[in-house]
Amino acid sequence: MASSCRFKRKDVQSHPVPVHRLGRGTSGLLLCAKTKVAKVRLASYFAEGAINAAKKRDKSEFSEERKISKFYRALVTGILDDDEVVVTQPIGLVHYPGVAEGLYAACSSGKPAMSKVCVLERLAHQNHTLVQVEIHSGRPHQIRIHLAYIGHPLVDDPLYGIGGHPNFVEPESTGTDSSFASDGGYERPLQPVPGDCGYHLHAHWLVLCHPTTNKMVKITAPLPQILQTREERRAAAEQTGG
Template identity: 85%
Template sequence: MILREGSKLVYHRLAWKEPFAPHLLQVLYEDDDMVALNKPSGLQVLPKGIFQQHTVLAQLQWKEWKMPPSRCSKRKNVQLHPVPVHRLGRGTSGLLLCAKTKLAKVQLASYFAEGAANAEKKRDETEVGKERKISKFYRALVTGILEHDEDVVTQPIGLVHYPGVAEGLYVACSSGKPAMSKVCVLERLAHQNQTLVQVEIHSGRPHQIRIHLAYIGHPLLDDPLYCIGGQPKFHDLESTSTDISFAYDGGYERPLQPVPGDCGYHLHAHWLVLSHPTTNKVMRN
């Protein structure tokens, strides 16, 4: 029908039914400015797609954070604003840094932004490392045996069209944005044809570790999406159409091909070093 001025349009959506997700968040460190959480694999950080309430952000907002009276009297303009300041993939476990105030959020976000900017400059890795105010270290279990004890991967990461992912899929791409990962071998498991590695990322591109390790020929063990070369396991991207029929939960049917949010790979955010957003003291969690 043709709507007239003053008409109201009401949309009755089906009741939302989110899939199960683990919800226990262990607090590893907390002060007046920030909190470091141990995120389980399977829990999404920010709302997206079929996960709107089963997220880290929702849990942060539900929790009743209390500011010490002494802090409130000294800083009247302190505003509680609990929010993650970086992301971990839904299938990635481990340390997630969150701000508790707007001031801390701005400061910590600037650390990550500076790190990404430095990764784009034509500098050697030592100089870049000295300038960074936050460094993140991951542990990953990859397929195959790495030959060298250390390796620096600088493959750019960019977007390509991919069915089921509206904004596109991040892959190893020569026309993408600069990215840098430092890979160190921790243990070679020859009898299992696997290697345990530590990865320090000097930039924060989406799925960077998964893509970089796959690019050098050692994808994460059981990664459902990325294969050798840093490309998706499904290659015939043009011939597949996405089923857009409505699903039982009111959303759309799940894509038939693997998507970035799928779990199963072995990646853990192990520890980080940063300058405290208020005191500027160097901390290691």
């Protein structure tokens, strides 16, 4: 028993370690591992999703059982005609003035990426659509790029326009380091809150196979009000007595 306890203490990391990343302007869930074993297994789940995305091109393949599934909420420009769209556009680095490393964008020579976009609500009076996005892979700025690629970029996205390519920004505004590229083309706020960088993208919920118990677990992050459907806002108001 004592040796088992010592082993467990050795395995526990000094602090939880993220096993994926969120864009600096994206709010919501960030999955962290408390042990080395959990870190390795969770990282393998994400890697598995990227490998599978390279093999799949049919939207029916989203229904298969996976060890981790990630779902985001987003507010996009325009009204989507289809209730469901699967995007398989590769993503890679492209040349961009003032950014030596280049920026990630829709790129035929890039790495495979796969996103499933489902319409939740069409806001005709605003010419916006509220969507849920499920991703197989996790390429940098994947959701922003894929939504822009299909002609519906995130509302007020400062960088990605229709087609999934970066809009031109004056070179002096990009700075001299790589933060402009890694942060998706906006100035870092001092005390960021959802929507600070102009767009609204939220890591809403995920389902995963627990790395030690092998049980399926669902984790949810509360939605900002602007990303709630009318029904969700109504239910929230009833709960608070509003």
